[in-house]
Structures are given as structure tokens and as C-alpha cells.
Amino acid sequence: MVAQLYETTVATAAELIAEINDLRRRRNAIILAHNYEYGEIQEIADYVGDSLGMAQAAARTDADVIVVCGVYFMAETAAILNPQRTVLIPDANAGCSLADSITVEQLRAWKAANPGAVVVSYVNTSAAVKAESDYCCTSGNAERVINAIPADQTILFLPDMFLGSYLRQKTGRPLKIWAGECHVHAAIRPAMIEQKRAAMPDAEFLIHPECGCVSSAMDDLARGAIDSRGTYILSTEGMIAHANRSPASRFVVATEIGVLHRMRKAHPDKQFMPVDESISCRYMKLITLEKVRDSLRDLREPVTVPPEIAARARVAIDRMLAL
Known part of the structure; x- marks a missing residue:
């Protein structure tokens, strides 16, 4: 490699x-x-x-x-x-464009408008924003963090609106979500998934929950519009773990292209393709x-x-x- x-x-x-x-x-x-x-x-x-x-x-x-x-x-x-x-x-x-999508002043104002709410900040935030938060999370443990909070608590989730939407659907909790996004993951749209799926029907699709397509993908999965047997919504580490245990030989990966290096290195006998070559963090x-x-x-x-x-x-x- x-x-x-x-x-x-x-x-x-x-x-x-x-x-x-x-x-x-x-x-x-x-x-x-x-x-x-x-x-x-x-x-x-x-x-x-x-x-x-x-x-x-x-x-x-x-x-x-x-x-x-x-x-x-x-x-x-x-x-x-x-x-x-x-x-x-x-x-x-x-x-980080996602971290830059909310300032500590904006968070303080949001908290003031929602007294008593629990603040859950995605790790892609500044230290000052983390200091105003009750919990941090990553895509790998965000669901566990949300489920650890008492059901009667109002939750403010920031700053990623796509991950927040995913968590709202996954946990059933009525999260209040900040409208921030990562410039890389926001560029991944449902049309990219559809085009790749049509071109590579035998490949497994690994989608990061930060992606702009993830809410549509979850809805399509629930309605049966996407074959759930070949589509997985996973953190980056979850993608790597899945590739390690999956018998599939071809994968389409919907996240930043750097993660392909570890996958290809670990499995030179398998084929890993980005959903689009442009998905790169500057x-x-x-x-x-x-x-x-x-x-x-x-x-x-x-x-x-x-x-x-x-x-x-x-x-x-x-x-x-x-x-």
C-alpha cells in the first residue's frame, strides 16, 4: 500500500x-x-x-x-x-468549519432562552463552548450520551444539525438542534448515494451520521426505499470495525477520504471507494x-x-x- x-x-x-x-x-x-x-x-x-x-x-x-x-x-x-x-x-x-459554526456568546444566549436545559456539544467545538456544556460527545458515543440523560430533561444539541437529526430519529428524544454543519460532510448529498448505489449495487454503503444525506438515508431505510442489508450509518471507527468483520469485498464510504487509508491498508484484498473524490477536509x-x-x-x-x-x-x- x-x-x-x-x-x-x-x-x-x-x-x-x-x-x-x-x-x-x-x-x-x-x-x-x-x-x-x-x-x-x-x-x-x-x-x-x-x-x-x-x-x-x-x-x-x-x-x-x-x-x-x-x-x-x-x-x-x-x-x-x-x-x-x-x-x-x-x-x-x-x-474546523463545524466548530466555527457556533460561538460561546451564541451558546450562552441559547442557554438563557432555555433555562435548565442540558447542553450536549459535539466534540467539534472550541474549548470555550465545551466549558459552557454539560456533556461532550463524538459520533461514536453520541447516542449513549443522549440516552444517559433523564428523559424529562430538555436537551440542546450542538453544533451539527445532521448528527442532531440522526440522534433525534435514533433515540426518539425531542432534541433542540443548532443549525451548524461541517463543510465536508454537508457536501455529501442523497444524489451521490443514489448514483453510487445504481453503479455499484453489490457494494456495502458506509455513511457517517454527520453527512448531509443521513436524514434522507434514515428515512429511506425506514420506508424500505434503500436496502437495509447493504447500508450502515456508522462513526469513522465504526466503519473501520465493520470493514474488519464484513464478508463484503466492495465498500462505498461516505465520509472524508482520509479514512480510506486505514481501510485499504488493513484489507488490501477489498475495494474501498469514496462516495466522491472531492470529499476532503482542507x-x-x-x-x-x-x-x-x-x-x-x-x-x-x-x-x-x-x-x-x-x-x-x-x-x-x-x-x-x-x-
Whole structure:
């Protein structure tokens, strides 16, 4: 399996990897990478996974330096969990359109309009928003978080409207949902699924609950318009686990294309195709081998969270990790 490359040559990549490995040893550093990163970034990481897995890995590490190859809120989470360690992000411009869809001022106003409501924030939020939340969740444990809240409690779910809609249908809870979206997942529309299904009727379809098509997909599944035997709505880690156990040989994956690297690496005998080649996060792809090297060499782009915000945000994060 050839790692997904960007602009480095093979020789340059090999030299950079050698430098990174040497710096990692000397710094006593750990590199955490998200599933959506370039394949060669995933290859150098000590841990690769989703937001929840990265938070769990950050919580249990004894490294002196944590390099977060992901987007900024992930580095903030690592810093909240490790106030005594150095947390770095190779490019501080690696933001998140979903996290940017709600500000802490907007959340405070929403809470004021709904006194007594329980606030559940998707992990794709700033530390300041997490500090105003009662629970954090990821797509992998969001349903468990919602079900853990007493049935008589009003729930404000933010910021992803597609995941919120999915949870409302899945749990039957009357959630109040913030109208935010991820620019990558919002681009995945029902027509893409329909076209791929018509072209590849034998493939299994793995759909992320953040996707713009997921509410339509759930409705079609309930009505029998989509064959439920070949369609699965899963978190990124759920997709990988499903591919590991499924006897199918072909899969269409409706989420960011970076996740295909792990799938193809684990199962070179199976075929994994994106629902569309354009489904790529421009923020995740800001992280390169050169930037990881520079971050370790110069301790560049440290990420810190003010203690008063970190203490409050940690309550919501710890509840997420407990579930």
C-alpha cells in the first residue's frame, strides 16, 4: 500500500520521517493523528483514530510532548487533559468549519432562552463552548450520551444539525438542534448515494451520521426505499470495525477520504471507494510531514487553554470519556 502523498518526493519523505523519528525520541513525544489526515501522516503516528480515540490516547499518555495531527479543537482537548505537558499542532490554521459554526456568546444566549436545559456539544467545538456544556460527545458515543440523560430533561444539541437529526430519529428524544454543519460532510448529498448505489449495487454503503444525506438515508431505510442489508450509518471507527468483520469485498464510504487509508491498508484484498473524490477536509490536509518535523524541532505552535476554561471544559470531556 502506497501512502497518500502530497508534494514531497519519496526521498524527501524518507528523510523527513527519519528526522521526525529522531526528534520524537529526543523529545519523548507522541504523535496523534486523525483518520482524515494524509496517509503518510497516519503512517508516522503513534495513534490513529477519531476524535474520541485521540482524546483517550491523550488522557493516558506519559509523553512529555503531544503532537496533534488534526484540527485545533483536538489539540485544545489534549491540552485540557494534559495541562502539565507540551501540546503542539503542526499548523495552527487547521481549524474546523463545524466548530466555527457556533460561538460561546451564541451558546450562552441559547442557554438563557432555555433555562435548565442540558447542553450536549459535539466534540467539534472550541474549548470555550465545551466549558459552557454539560456533556461532550463524538459520533461514536453520541447516542449513549443522549440516552444517559433523564428523559424529562430538555436537551440542546450542538453544533451539527445532521448528527442532531440522526440522534433525534435514533433515540426518539425531542432534541433542540443548532443549525451548524461541517463543510465536508454537508457536501455529501442523497444524489451521490443514489448514483453510487445504481453503479455499484453489490457494494456495502458506509455513511457517517454527520453527512448531509443521513436524514434522507434514515428515512429511506425506514420506508424500505434503500436496502437495509447493504447500508450502515456508522462513526469513522465504526466503519473501520465493520470493514474488519464484513464478508463484503466492495465498500462505498461516505465520509472524508482520509479514512480510506486505514481501510485499504488493513484489507488490501477489498475495494474501498469514496462516495466522491472531492470529499476532503482542507483543514486536515494542512498538516504535512515538514510541519510535523518543524513542530517537533522548534516546539512550534504550542496550544494552551486558560485554566478557568479548561477546568469547566474538562467536566464535559470527562463525561464523554466515561461513556
